[in-house]
Amino acid sequence: MAMHIIDRRLNPGGKSLENRQRFLRRAKALVQGAVKKSSQDRDIKDVLEGGEVSIPLDGMHEPRFRREGGIRDMVLPGNKKFVEGDMLPRSGEGRGKASAPGEGDSEDAFRFVLSRDEFVDLFLDDLELPDLAKRKLAEAESEGRQRAGYTTSGSAANLSVSRTVRLALARRVALRRPRPETIAQLEAELADCDEARRSELLAEIEALKAKVRRIPFIDPIDIRYRRFENVPKPVAQAVMFCLMDVSGSMSEHMKDLAKRFYMLLYVFLTRRYRHVEIIFIRHTDRAEEVDEDTFFHGPASGGTLVSSALEVMHEIVRSRFRPADWNIYAAQASDGDNSTSDSDVVRRLLTEKILPVSQFFAYLEVGEAGGGTFDMPDSSLWRLYERLRADGAQLSMRKVSDRSEIFPVFHDLFQRRRKQEKAAP
Amino acid sequence: MTATAERLFEGADWDFPKLQRIHDACEKIARSELGLDIYPNQIEVITAEQMLDAYSSVGMPLFYKHWSFGKHFAHHEAFYRKGLMGLAYEIVINSSPCISYLMEENTATMQTLVIAHAAFGHNHFFKNNYLFKQWTDAEGILDYLDFAKNYVAQCDERHGRLAVEHTLDAAHALMSHGIDRYPGKKTLDLRTEEKRAEERRLHEESAFNDLWRTVPTGPIKSPKLLNAERRRKLLGLPQENLLYFLEKTAPRLHPWQRELLRIVRNIAQYFYPQSQTKVMNEGAATYVHYRIITRLHEQGLISDGNFLEFLQSHTNVVFQPDFDDPRFSGFNPYALGFAMMQDIERIVSNPDDEDREWFPDIAGTGDVMAVLRDVWANYRDESFISQFLSPRLMRHLRMFHLHDDPAESAGVRVDAIHDERGYRRVRRELARQHDIGFIDPNIEVVDVDLAGDRRLMLRHAVVKGAQLNEGDTRRVLQHLADLWSYDVSLVEADATDTIFREYVVSPRGFAAVA
Numbered sequence: 001m002a003m004h005i006i007d008r009r010l011n012p013g014g015k016s017l018e019n020r021q022r023f024l025r026r027a028k029a030l031v032q033g034a035v036k037k038s039s040q041d042r043d044i045k046d047v048l049e050g051g052e053v054s055i056p057l058d059g060m061h062e063p064r065f066r067r068e069g070g071i072r073d074m075v076l077p078g079n080k081k082f083v084e085g086d087m088l089p090r091s092g093e094g095r096g097k098a099s100a101p102g103e104g105d106s107e108d109a110f111r112f113v114l115s116r117d118e119f120v121d122l123f124l125d126d127l128e129l130p131d132l133a134k135r136k137l138a139e140a141e142s143e144g145r146q147r148a149g150y151t152t153s154g155s156a157a158n159l160s161v162s163r164t165v166r167l168a169l170a171r172r173v174a175l176r177r178p179r180p181e182t183i184a185q186l187e188a189e190l191a192d193c194d195e196a197r198r199s200e201l202l203a204e205i206e207a208l209k210a211k212v213r214r215i216p217f218i219d220p221i222d223i224r225y226r227r228f229e230n231v232p233k234p235v236a237q238a239v240m241f242c243l244m245d246v247s248g249s250m251s252e253h254m255k256d257l258a259k260r261f262y263m264l265l266y267v268f269l270t271r272r273y274r275h276v277e278i279i280f281i282r283h284t285d286r287a288e289e290v291d292e293d294t295f296f297h298g299p300a301s302g303g304t305l306v307s308s309a310l311e312v313m314h315e316i317v318r319s320r321f322r323p324a325d326w327n328i329y330a331a332q333a334s335d336g337d338n339s340t341s342d343s344d345v346v347r348r349l350l351t352e353k354i355l356p357v358s359q360f361f362a363y364l365e366v367g368e369a370g371g372g373t374f375d376m377p378d379s380s381l382w383r384l385y386e387r388l389r390a391d392g393a394q395l396s397m398r399k400v401s402d403r404s405e406i407f408p409v410f411h412d413l414f415q416r417r418r419k420q421e422k423a424a425p
Numbered sequence: 426m427t428a429t430a431e432r433l434f435e436g437a438d439w440d441f442p443k444l445q446r447i448h449d450a451c452e453k454i455a456r457s458e459l460g461l462d463i464y465p466n467q468i469e470v471i472t473a474e475q476m477l478d479a480y481s482s483v484g485m486p487l488f489y490k491h492w493s494f495g496k497h498f499a500h501h502e503a504f505y506r507k508g509l510m511g512l513a514y515e516i517v518i519n520s521s522p523c524i525s526y527l528m529e530e531n532t533a534t535m536q537t538l539v540i541a542h543a544a545f546g547h548n549h550f551f552k553n554n555y556l557f558k559q560w561t562d563a564e565g566i567l568d569y570l571d572f573a574k575n576y577v578a579q580c581d582e583r584h585g586r587l588a589v590e591h592t593l594d595a596a597h598a599l600m601s602h603g604i605d606r607y608p609g610k611k612t613l614d615l616r617t618e619e620k621r622a623e624e625r626r627l628h629e630e631s632a633f634n635d636l637w638r639t640v641p642t643g644p645i646k647s648p649k650l651l652n653a654e655r656r657r658k659l660l661g662l663p664q665e666n667l668l669y670f671l672e673k674t675a676p677r678l679h680p681w682q683r684e685l686l687r688i689v690r691n692i693a694q695y696f697y698p699q700s701q702t703k704v705m706n707e708g709a710a711t712y713v714h715y716r717i718i719t720r721l722h723e724q725g726l727i728s729d730g731n732f733l734e735f736l737q738s739h740t741n742v743v744f745q746p747d748f749d750d751p752r753f754s755g756f757n758p759y760a761l762g763f764a765m766m767q768d769i770e771r772i773v774s775n776p777d778d779e780d781r782e783w784f785p786d787i788a789g790t791g792d793v794m795a796v797l798r799d800v801w802a803n804y805r806d807e808s809f810i811s812q813f814l815s816p817r818l819m820r821h822l823r824m825f826h827l828h829d830d831p832a833e834s835a836g837v838r839v840d841a842i843h844d845e846r847g848y849r850r851v852r853r854e855l856a857r858q859h860d861i862g863f864i865d866p867n868i869e870v871v872d873v874d875l876a877g878d879r880r881l882m883l884r885h886a887v888v889k890g891a892q893l894n895e896g897d898t899r900r901v902l903q904h905l906a907d908l909w910s911y912d913v914s915l916v917e918a919d920a921t922d923t924i925f926r927e928y929v930v931s932p933r934g935f936a937a938v939a
Contacts, residue, residue: 002465003445003448003449003452003465003466003467003468003544004466004467004468004522005441005444005445005448005467005468005469005470006467006468006469006470007441007469007470008469008470008471008472008475008526009470009471009472009475009529011475015475015478016477016478016481016482016494016495016498018490018495019481019482019490019491019492019493019494019495019498020495020498020499021495022490022491022492022495022586022590023492023493023494023495023496023498023499024495025492026492026590027496060496061900062493062594062597062598063598063896063897063898063900063901063904064598064600064601064897064901065601065602065865065866065868065885065893065897065898065901066866066893066894066897067866067891067892067893067894068891068892068893068894069831069890069891069892070831070887070888070889070890070891070892071828071829071830071831071889071890071891072827072828072829072889072891073826073827073828073829073840073854073857073858073889074826074827074829074854074858075756075824075825075826075827075851075854075855075858076748076824076825076827077745077747077748077756077822077823077824078746078747078748078749078750078753078822078823079748079823079824079825079842079843080747080749080823082825082839082842083839083842083844084839084840084841084842084844084846084847085838085839086838086839087835087836087837087838087839088827088836088837088838088839089836090829090836090837111500111503112496112499112500112502112503113499113502113503
């Protein structure tokens, strides 16, 4: 009897993805609560790793009519010493155990694993970036399966009938396989013809039939399968500039705040763009591009010139990230100190060079631990940016002095184009 | 054949030609030596993730979309990732062709085991057992699931995801009560009806006896009582298939909602035989794979090493922990089923006096497979156990029966054990444990208040004092009321009409407006 083996391993995965999404959508409020709760006490970095969450079973529960209590009878294997008529104590250790398998009411929470993406998705769900106008397709990351012509081997499911038949036809024509009509015609002729012609015809028919047998209708060499190839899909890309003042006035605490701020921005961008580059620029009175470790931990000292960092950023944008190809995001963290003489340069760089090419420019003014954000006096940089904003520059700015304020600030920064940002052209 | 025959495979690796050869070798034994009768086989190789997928859609290759499957997937995945749960080696679908899924991680030996187990054992059982023949349509199930999937997707589009979800939620809650437990009466067409009327008339004429006229009849029924009877008859009451009842009579359902109920009901019905034949089905499949692979080994088609690997997996599958073992979670259907099949083999081929006394029909008849094929075709778990569980096996498994009456403060009584006095009682109880009629609560629609507020009245026949779980019952009734769109009441009462509890639930109203 015919038996078929089918290789399903290459079938597109995630068949139950839609079911999972339905489930998450239904449980959204619950899952979001769980995500929030589990993220409260942890470091942001860990939070974004996703992982197991547990949600209350209520609402997710699928009820059924089921019985409980009453007189129970059960047959069990493995009797060792009981004889008929023994009474076994109901609760407690030992023998009574089997009779009290307390129906799983303890299972009041439902635990499952959220992927990192799902976790972040839920976490950032109601956030949205400013207009993502540029979407130059470039730079490959993700992959998909795409048709890529035909191949001579493959699974039966991918058999391309039309191509196979076409090739078979071509081969039959090329090899001059006699058409059935020709044979039929000769056979019809055979019916009424003289003897001499008859043997001639018979021979001819025989020859044709032999040829038909030699040249199969479909030959294994005709068979073609549809070929699929994993191809990288082009995706939009973004570059994120992290600017930070690392002069002596920035304490570890402030750097920590800044780091969290960048991290969240990064997560946010990786969610939106498959490819995100990060450029770290630290500055004192001179600015330089550094790697992440140096950025956060490298020692540096000197005065403070914000314009130097902006200058470097502008230089990098010009040389490496054509604004036509990249979505440019910048996040600046500073304690707000800047030499007053620098203001004009900063203003010019920002309004003329940087803001026009940036999707988004955020300034985070970090304060010392313990100080409330409202107590923070407006710094020189803050005042400068404030003025720029008043003139219509697209800047987002916040003051933060405690770790717990980062989430709200972040939320605030990206809130669906609320407040003043919205009004800005 | 000699032990030098060429092996089907060496080591653990397999490829598609090898699978084909394994299948052919198994088929030869299955057909010629075991006399199995199977659907054509289709073997599909899948990955672990696809296996998880299949888990969450009750093993079927395609299914409509619903959040609860996503929930089960998430749950299984969490367990699987933590290593708390292994995956089944195989899933087999009662369809024609019979589809068996093989995991790609399996070794060649495991694939052999799975092919023998699923593609021959289960396959034969599906094709021949009377319950499957009666209730499932192996040819049509995949097409039906395809239809169901598309239909639900269309409903999603036309009527909104939420409305469809509500309806499906409600239907799922009632799924265990959407089953016809007895083959229904066929509606007669006019011609048969006429024929029957004619036959009846002839019979009455031939059997006429004037004396009957003098026999006193019962009290004349009041018109009210007659009315109630008439109404119940019209509605087909009492009705235990709640989904069927709602589909046919719920006053305010949309046609698409009725169709959804029907889909859920049909699928529940399709799985109904499987839940009644777990022990037999697994027992038969395990017995078949054991016979086939032992034979393959005897023929030298698989090596000693691979045979040992098989024996190890086989032993794990048929392991039955004792009741006081931490691993115990009830009877393992594989273990019990396989032990019973082997026991029958012994009784048929090599009985002792006890067997002759207990099983006069089969003891010593000699043709093991003929007896087993007959058993596999004509029994379900409950009848199978109550007929074929032998005293020897009860002794071997050291079975005993506990009786737990909450009213008895002294504790749980050992009611019967594996001795002369207890065999029949233990066997009867074990059979009962496998009787779905006892496992599922017996809930029926008893009446509808057509003259009044259209309240739907249900009754739970309480057995041995076991009532319904209150929280769950309220939720299910809520779903039920939403579909019915008027009040629903449920009475829990036992055979003596003692009422334990009453529920009344009003609809939330979205089912009707959806």
